[in-house]
Amino acid sequence: MSTTNALLYCAVNGIANNTNGIGRQTKTFLATLARHHHRLSAHAGAFTPYLAVPEPGPATWGYNEDDLRYARRVVEELGGQILTLPYDTRGAFWHSDTWRQLSDGAARTAGHLADRHDKVLAIGVDTPFAGLAHHAGTHPGVEVLLALFSTARITERPAPDPGRVTWEEEAITAASLHPRAWVADIGDFLTRHLKDHYRLDPASLRSWPSGLHLTSPDLTPPTRTEAERIVRAFGIPAGRPVVAAVGRTDRTKGLDLLIEALAPLRDDVHLAMVAVPTDDDRAALLDSYRHRSAELGLSATIIGRYDRDIPRALAAWPDTRVMAVPSRGETLANIVFETALWAQRSGAVVLAPNIDGFPEQITDGHNGLLYHPTPGALTAGVRRALTLTSDERAQLRANAHRSVVGERNADEHLAALLAAFWQPRTTGVARLLGHPATDARTPRSQAPTSTHHPLEATP
Template sequence: MSTTKALLYCAVNGIANNTNGIGRQTKTFLATLARHHHRLSAHAGAFTPYLAVPEPGPATWGYNESDLRYARRVVEGLGGEVITLPYNARRPFWHPDTWRHLSGEAARAAGHLTSRHEKVLVIGVDTPFAGLAHHTGSHPGVEVLLALFSTARITERPHPNPVRIAWEEEAIAAAGVHPRAWVADIGDFLTRHLQDQYGLDPGTLRAWPSGLDLTAADLAPPTETEAERIVRALGIPAGRPVVAAIGRTDHTKGLDLLIEELAPLRETVHLAMVAVPTDDERAALLDCYRERSAELGLSATIIGRYDRDIPRALAAWPDTCAMAVPSRGETLANVVFETALWAQHSGAVVLAPNIDGFPEQITDGHNGLLYAPTPGALTACLHRALALTSDERARLRTAAHRKVLNQRNAAEHLATLLATFWRPRTTPVATLHGHPATDARTPRSKAPTSTHHPLEATP
C-alpha cells in the first residue's frame, strides 16, 4: 500500500462548470493545489489530490468542457484524477434523493482510494455531499469533512423547504456521532447558525475559513485603460456615479430590492447590474428587472451574462461609487472579498445589509458600509456612499484590501487544515508573503490538532 495520503474533494460546481460561489471556492481550491501543492505536502505530509463530481454532461448546470479539462490537468499533473459519480440525470438534481445517492457514490470512491493510500480525507462541499458521514463508517482509513457554505434556513427565507432542512439536520447529526467526521468552521456566523439551528456539536469543528487565491491574475485590479475599455463597451454612460451589483437571478440575492431602492436616486446614479439567470424560470426575472428599472425611470445597464472581467472592471472603475450586495441571506459573499482586491487603487466601496455573515466581512465605516434590512435603509446607505470624499473612499478601500490580505489567504487555510488531520505538531506561527493567517481560528476538535503555520519555510 502507498504510504502517501489522499485528499478527495467532492463538489457539484467548479469542476465541470463555474456558476456560483461554491464554484468559485472550487476554483480557488484548484488554484491552491496548482500553485502550492509541494509546499502543502512539505508541511502536511505527501498527498495525492482527487476530485469527485457528478458525471458531467448535458444535465450539468452551466457545463463547460474547458473547466473540466482544467480540473483534470491540475489533479492529473499531481498524480490524481477526476472521479465521475454516476447518478440518474433524469431525476431532479436539487433533491435529497439525488444527494443521498451522490454521497454514497463519493463514499464508495473514498473506500476504493484506501487500497492505494493509508489515509483518505474526503471534503464534501455543500448540501449535495452533506450525507457523507452516513456512508463512510466502514472505512477506518477515511475521514470526512463536511464543508457546508449555507443552509435552507438562510437561502430560502422566510419559507425554507422542510425536506431540505431534514436532510441538513440528518447530516449534522450524523457528523456528531461518526468518530471520523467533522464539520468545517468556515465563518463565525455560519458556525453559530449550525449550532443554534441544527444542534451542531462544537467538538466536530475544524477551522477552514473561506478564502481566496490572493495571487490569482483575475483578482488583480485592472488598469484604468482596461477598465475603461470594458465599461465603455457595455454602454455605461460617462458623467454619473455608478452603483454596481453582481448576482444570480435568485430571490435570495435581492437584486429586485436594489432596483426599488434606487428609485429616489434616479436623477443621480447609473445602475450597472450583472444578473445571471440560472435556469429558464429565473431567466424571466432578468426581464422583470429590466422592465421594472424602465418603469422607475432608472438609468441602468443590466447584463444577463457572467464574464469575470465585467465585475472586475466595474469594481475598479473610478466612477463606481458602490458595489451593492443587497442579499436577503448570505453566509460570506465572495464579491465582498473580491471587490476589496479589485478596487484597492480606485473604484467601489462595498455596502451590504447588516445581517448574517456580512458583519464578519464589513465593519461599518471602516472597510465598507452596512445598513439595516428595512425599507429605505439601502437608499440612505447609497446616499452615504455618494457623500464620501475621495480621501474617505480611499481609506475604506485600503482597509478592505488589508483585511482580505490578512485574513483570507486560501493557501494558508488549506495548509492549516491538512496539517490538523495529517501532521499534528506545535511550532511557532509564521507568515506567507508577509500576511499572517489571522483568520485560521484554533479548531475545536475531538483530537489534538496542529497549531503550526502551514507554509513556513520548508525545512
C-alpha cells in the same frame, strides 16, 4: 498501497462549470493545488488530490469543457484524477434523492481510494455532498469533512424547503455522532447558525475559514484601460456615479430590492447589474429586472451573463462608487472579498445589510458600509456612499484590502487544515490523554495553535 495520503474534494460546481460561489471556492482550491502542492505536502505530508464530480454533460448547469480541462490538468499533473459520479439526470438535481446518489457514490470512491492510500480525507462541499457524513464510519482509513457554505434556513427564508432542511439536519447529526466525521468552521455566523438551528456538536468542528487564492491573476486589479474597455463595451455612461451589483437571479440575492431602492436616486446614479440566470426556470427574473428598471425610469445596464472580467472591471472603475450586495440571506459573500482586491487602487466600496455573515466581513465605516435592512435603509446607504469624499473612499478600500490579505489567504488555510488531519501534533490533546486518534474530538479552542504561516515555514 501508496505511502501518500489522498485528498478527495467532492463538488457539484467549479469543476465542469463555474456558476456560483461554490464554483469560486472550487476554483480557489484548484489554484491553491496548482501553485502550492509541493509546499502543502512538505507541511502536512505527501498527498494525491482527486476530484469527485457529478458526471459532466448536458445536464450540468453551465457545462464548460474549458473548466473541465483545467480541473483535469491540475489534478493529473499531481498524480490524481477526476472521478465522475453517475446519477439519474432525469430527476431534479436540487433534491435529496439526487444528493443521496452523489453522496453514496462519493463514499464508495473514498473507500476505493483508502484501499490504495494510507489515509483519505473526503471533503463534501455544500448540501449535495452532506450525505457523506452518514458513511464516515464505513472505512477506517477515511475521514469526512462537511464544508457547508449555507443552509436552506438561510437562503430560503422565511419558508425553507422541508426536504432540504431534513437532509441538512440528518447530515449534521451524523457528523456529530461519527468519530471520523467533521464539519468545517468556515466562519463565525455559519458556525453559530449550525449550532443553534442544527444542533451541531462544537467538538465536531475543524477550522477552515473561507478564503481566496490571493495571487490569482483574476483577482488582480485591471488597468484603467482594461476597465474602461469593458465598461464602455456595455454602454455604461461616463461621468455618472455607478452603483454596481453582481448576483444570480435568485430571490435571496435581493437584486430586486436594489432596483426599488434606486428609484429616488434615478437622476443621480447609473445602475450596472450583472444578473445571471440560474439552472432552473428563473430566467424570467432577468426580464423582470429590466422591465422594472425601465418602469422606474432608472439609468441602468443589466447584463444577463457572467464573465469574470465584468465585475472585476466594474469594481475597479473610478466612477463606480458602490458595490451593492443587497442579499436577503448570505453566509459569506465572495464579492465582498473580491471587491477589496479589485478596487484597491480605485473604484467601489462595498455596501451590504447588517445581517448574517456580513458583519464579520465588514466593519461599518472602516472597510465598507452596512445598513439595517429596514424600509428606506438601502436607499439611505447608497446616498451615504455617494457623499463620501475621495479620501474617505480610498481609506475604506485600503482597509478592506488589508483585511482580506491578512485574513483570507486560502493557501494558508488549506495547509493548516491538512496538517490538522494528517500530522500527529494536531490530535495531540486526545493522544496525550490516551484516547484513540479516531475518537479524538478536540474543540478548536483546545487545538494546538501556531504563530507562523504554514506555507512560509516550508522550503
